[in-house]
Amino acid sequence: MRASRLIAGTLAGVTTLTLIGACGQQIAAAVEPKLELRNAMQKLAEAEQAGFTLKVTGSADDLAAALKASGEEVSADGEDRMAMDALFASSFTISYDKAGEGTADDRGSLAATISGVTGTEIRWVDAVLYAKMPVQDVIKKVGATDADFADLRKEVTAMPGVIDFVDGDWVKVTADQLGEFAEGGFGVPTDDLESEKLTAEVTAGATNLLEGATITRDSADETHLIATSSTAKAYTEAKRLVTAVDPGLAGDLGEAPADKPITLDLWIEDGELTAAELNVLQFVDGATGRVAARLEVATGEKIEAPADAKQIDLKQFADTAGA
DSSP states (O other), X not given: OOOOOOOOOSOHHHHHXXXXXXXXXXXXXXXXHHHHHHHHXXXXXTOSEEEEEEEEEEOHHHHHHHHHHTTOOOOSSHHHHHHHHHHHTOEXXXXXXXXXXXXXXXXXXXXXEETTEEEXXXXXXXXXXXEEOOHHHHHHTTTOOXXXXXXXXXXXXXXXXHHHHHXXXXXXXXXXXXXXXXXXXXXXXXXXXXXXXXXXHHHHHHHHHHHTSEEEEOTTXXXXXXXXXXXXXXXXXXXXXXXXXXXXXXXXGOSOOOOOEEEEEEEEETTEEEEEEXXXXXXXXXXXXXXXXXXXXXXXXXXXXXXXXEEOOHHHHHHHHTX
């Protein structure tokens, strides 16, 4: 926001003082939202514990219309509609707990609501991976029946840990086992899971996007900041992030969109970032309405290892899966 010029026609001394004071206020009004955002981001980066919930908000009808506008064939009902309803009924919460000095004892959690079904969670505590899922409820959402679940349960009854997971209980796997399992061709090698690098890329991308943006405050809501950037800049940062995650996926982003202004909505309360929201329909020519990717920020809490988690024997699982 540019500071407007102040023109006054009073006595010279009063005019000078008035201009200095008024210009100072105008400059502060232009700089203050960006400074507030920068301070909030710094505060979040220094937090010992935090949580982030990612969800999609808005209208499934607007999403369907946008897909059609971009040349996609979308059915009004059936599988397409089920997929969109599932998208709007799902969310993911990522939490971290630094737990102490250094990174060796850092803890993390990923909790998911899948098509409205809560209870899926993965935790990483002291080099042990813990997981649980309400399997029966989740697979019903994709059309499985009670008979299908009974068949699944029968197949894994003799597999310690796996049967507990299917029944919705906590299970656990050590980092050493995960490494051996990956080397056997059943997953991603642990050396490739560079979480620190990914975190750095996300932080750099967000910083680059916001540093070049114009930040203004919503006159109707003092907690609401509006960052205006461009589709070209957002595409560049998205491509850089995707390339860092998996270079092979970079081509899936397609060609850069026509350059035009886009806005990112942010909310800051008491000096803390509480939410960020991006209307993704801004990237689709001819689209109207709102379908937003929304990130909600929470203060976080201590992440503990679940009690009574059952150990999964990955070797037995691999042998059975390969049988």
